[in-house]
Amino acid sequence: NAVDVDKAWHGIHFLLAGKADTGAEPLSWAVLGGEEIGDEVGYGPARFLEPEQVRSIAASLPDESVFRSRFDPQAMEKAKIYPEVIWVRDGNDALEYLSENYRELYAFYKSAAERGDGAVVWL
Numbered sequence: 001n002a003v004d005v006d007k008a009w010h011g012i013h014f015l016l017a018g019k020a021d022t023g024a025e026p027l028s029w030a031v032l033g034g035e036e037i038g039d040e041v042g043y044g045p046a047r048f049l050e051p052e053q054v055r056s057i058a059a060s061l062p063d064e065s066v067f068r069s070r071f072d073p074q075a076m077e078k079a080k081i082y083p084e085v086i087w088v089r090d091g092n093d094a095l096e097y098l099s100e101n102y103r104e105l106y107a108f109y110k111s112a113a114e115r116g117d118g119a120v121v122w123l
Contacts, residue, residue, distance in 0.1 A: 008101035026056035058113035
């Protein structure tokens with residue numbers, strides 16, 4: 001019951017939340033949400049999402065076509081979305097990379113919500 005979205009995390013967050021570091025809940029919770037727990041594990045401590053938050057995320061996640069329609073390479077480059085160099089340079093290949101990882105994240109949240117699970121998120 002885990003998912004690894006590789007370096008697509010920031011791009012996925014941007015396409016869901018519309019901002020580099022915040023955004024409207026519950027979509028902003030999918031990658032960068034939750035209450036901090038424990039020590040540093042990379043880019044800050046891990047964060048915990050309550051089961052109700054997981055259900056809210058799962059219910060709010062757009063289907064892949066809507067997710068893909070939000071792809072704006074120039075805006076992503078301007079917002080310094082990690083990894084910055086790929087959005088304009090790689091275009092459709094970058095979108096495919098995001099979509100592939102988004103499908104995994106989508107399935108993770110849908111499955112976790114069905115089980116009534118919370119989630120631990122870390123970068």
